[in-house]
Amino acid sequence: MALPEKQPVDKKFIDPAAVKQSISKRLVVNRFTKSIFLMGLLFGLVVLAVLITGVLRDGIGYLSLDFLQNFPSRRPERAGIYPALMGSIWLMVMIIPMIFLIGVGSAIYLEEYAKKGRMTSFIEVNISNLAGVPSIVFGLLGLTFFVRNMSLGSTLISGALTLGLMSLPVVIVSSQEAIRAVPQAMRHASLALGASKWQTTYKVVLPASLPGIITGIILSVSRAIGETAPLIMVGAAIFIARAPSGFFSEFTALPIQIYNWTSRPQEEFQYLASAGIIVLMVILIAMNSVAIWIRNKYSKRY
């Protein structure tokens, strides 16, 4: 085979003009699509801004101390949100200890005690699938199991148990992450000093992971408080003239009251719904701010 002829050294393999033309065209396309991508991102923000300003504009006029203290009424100017507000606060107070104990207990078991095996991976797969079950299906569970089978009726306790079970998977996963972030060295140090497994877990791991756990719990409670469908399923009252007085009283909640007002045709009730949304959103934003504050103040990087 003949060797190829030796190329002259000064032959240009790259044509600078062609490169320049190609790259400048591609840069223009790049800049153009960049602004399209940015527009996609801004779309969400614009929607959020429209939503917030719209709700504020319509609802702020109806917001007053009376609105917070009055009972719902057929006459919009006298209607208030008191029973719904109290219902939501009751629910919150009942859900928090429940998901704290069971959620953190599960997370500790899975992270500290469980041996890697079929049972553990079964529980973990189960939790991740449970997190994807629509809230209305939890509502069906609550209706059948708590309201009917256990004869708890359409009461606060049925609603709280249903919402609690619904929030549990998220609480477990976020607590697991918080516990996993505690460095192994701290556990070893505690064990080396003669502490038992439970002592180590209770006095070393748990305090170190508590900020993360609490943040996760606040975030999932704020999710639960905004849920409507499961409460409709367990039969939260659409119209009620009393604030709840105990675990076994009938109740309504903020989202239910907002839904009630939204589904009425008169314009005034839409404004009431806006005012209700402001109250709900203020509660949720306050809770989220506390969660973020705890995360920033107490979380340590190891």
Add this chain to the structure above:
Amino acid sequence: MNSQTNGSVRELIKKNRQKKHSVKNVMERIMPIVLFMCAFVSVVTTIGIILTLVLETEHFFEKVPFSQFFGSTNWYPLNSQPEYGIWPLVVGTLEITVIAMLVAVPIGLTSAIYLSEYASDKMRRILKPILEILAGVPTIVFGFFALTYVTPFLEKLIPGLAIYNALSPGIVVGIMIIPMIASISEDAMSSVPKKIRDGALALGSTRLEVATKVVVPAALSGIIASIVLGISRAIGETMIVTIAGGSNPTAAIDPLEPVQTMTAYIVQVALGDAGYGTVEYYSIYAVGTLLFVFTLAMNLLANWITRRFREEY
């Protein structure tokens, strides 16, 4: 250390070991069991959901034949001669889902690409929390938004739009899903190593070419998983479609007309006065079972995609 203290520490440990029934030792044995029971609550919940759905759905099928449920295209639970054909509800649900994904996928993905490939650190720190706020807005608020803002807005653009229609809740369900698709996809894209990006840039690619030809293909499993999870969310979404979608179960596909989804039907019956034990009451469990199966299938599919096609670096 002298032998004196050494001895006493040893004594102490020995004495401690002998106390079999001390509080400490009892805790040591009880806590693992208590904690296991906590972890088992979630398994019991799953069993509870499946048992509830299966048992009550069985009651439904004692009264309504299987062939009617899956064969008929009429859903008339309130007629004097009620007919329970699931298709209208499935069509309504899919209609909403398709509209939602048409909104959520392009916007969610472009947001993710911008955040992971173009945005500066500072910009990302501001923009990501705002998307998280959008993700935290309760669905009831989105439902209100669909009915009182989006529908009137669309009415101006599309004359002849019914007050209750599939288009408006579909779009709003899509908006609700944007943050989810954006954040999961962004996570997947961010986990593509910088080395690969730098390699492509060094070969003379523009940012766009890096994004579309390198990062997106490498993160494809995460992106597809986020879309599948988004579909699952759209199928299970309840309040937005209940408020703005109407209650008209129809197998005809027309986004400008009222529809009814599976979830909206369940809410409608729960708010109505269907007596306990009636066929109508049991029908919500049959619909609920189908809903559960759909969303579970989507979630399992998303899990499988992330496990099966994950690129390891």
